[in-house]
Amino acid sequence: MSDPTIRTVELAGAEALRLLGGVSLGRIVFTRQALPTIRPVNHVLVDGDIVIRTHGDAALTRYTGHAGGEGAVVAYEADDIDPATHRGWSVVVTGYARLVTDPRELARYRTLLRPWSTQRMDHAVRIHPDLVTGIRLTEPD
Amino acid sequence: MSDPTIRTVELAGAEALRLLGGVSLGRIVFTRQALPTIRPVNHVLVDGDIVIRTHGDAALTRYTGHAGGEGAVVAYEADDIDPATHRGWSVVVTGYARLVTDPRELARYRTLLRPWSTQRMDHAVRIHPDLVTGIRLTEPD
Numbered sequence: 001m002s003d004p005t006i007r008t009v010e011l012a013g014a015e016a017l018r019l020l021g022g023v024s025l026g027r028i029v030f031t032r033q034a035l036p037t038i039r040p041v042n043h044v045l046v047d048g049d050i051v052i053r054t055h056g057d058a059a060l061t062r063y064t065g066h067a068g069g070e071g072a073v074v075a076y077e078a079d080d081i082d083p084a085t086h087r088g089w090s091v092v093v094t095g096y097a098r099l100v101t102d103p104r105e106l107a108r109y110r111t112l113l114r115p116w117s118t119q120r121m122d123h124a125v126r127i128h129p130d131l132v133t134g135i136r137l138t139e140p141d
Numbered sequence: 142m143s144d145p146t147i148r149t150v151e152l153a154g155a156e157a158l159r160l161l162g163g164v165s166l167g168r169i170v171f172t173r174q175a176l177p178t179i180r181p182v183n184h185v186l187v188d189g190d191i192v193i194r195t196h197g198d199a200a201l202t203r204y205t206g207h208a209g210g211e212g213a214v215v216a217y218e219a220d221d222i223d224p225a226t227h228r229g230w231s232v233v234v235t236g237y238a239r240l241v242t243d244p245r246e247l248a249r250y251r252t253l254l255r256p257w258s259t260q261r262m263d264h265a266v267r268i269h270p271d272l273v274t275g276i277r278l279t280e281p282d
Binding site for chain 2: 029030036042079090
């Protein structure tokens, strides 16, 4: 039952980050009460870092806000995969995320990021990529 | 810069699981070398559980295979969100995942699941949902 029409190709880090920067939707992964947690968010690339906006009261804000200056480890995933053909790509970034509290930095991100719901989003989280991996699902040779 | 055109509505568990079962693509979240890991996979709902196929050599196989009979905790996410309007839904399931090794059980899943690449996929992972949450991003009242 294997599907011989799709081949998995590993992407270089720069190409993977470029693909991630070309879409606005991704999923952040972190730990909450010792359990893996994932939620969809909007992102933008700023100077090679991933910046997302979040609610002031969200678990993510607490997770990144309680970490020290270095931040808290998260994974961030974005993909664009055709549900019918299964062709596309997926990129996963692992790195330290820190809560942005500086008003000038926040003001800058506010102009770049469009939030997604009527809930107020007055915080931002900035993720510095330490490890970038990606695959492309494509035609066989 | 907030977007007053979108409202977040929490979904009941049954409705959330129904939405997840209506798509074939999701993302499994687990821990690898103490780091959060996420990867896109195909799934199918079988008797209320989520079944995915995976490569024999994948980290996920090791993660679920090394766990005891109860399985290993994972999160599973699926969504369908319009990148332009940001309307849609996202569902997150948390539960125990176990590696399926019984040949008859595997044969049954093989007929239900279409794998996605030329790599051999001879294992399946079955996730029993303990916690199902979901949101719908919709028009405001």
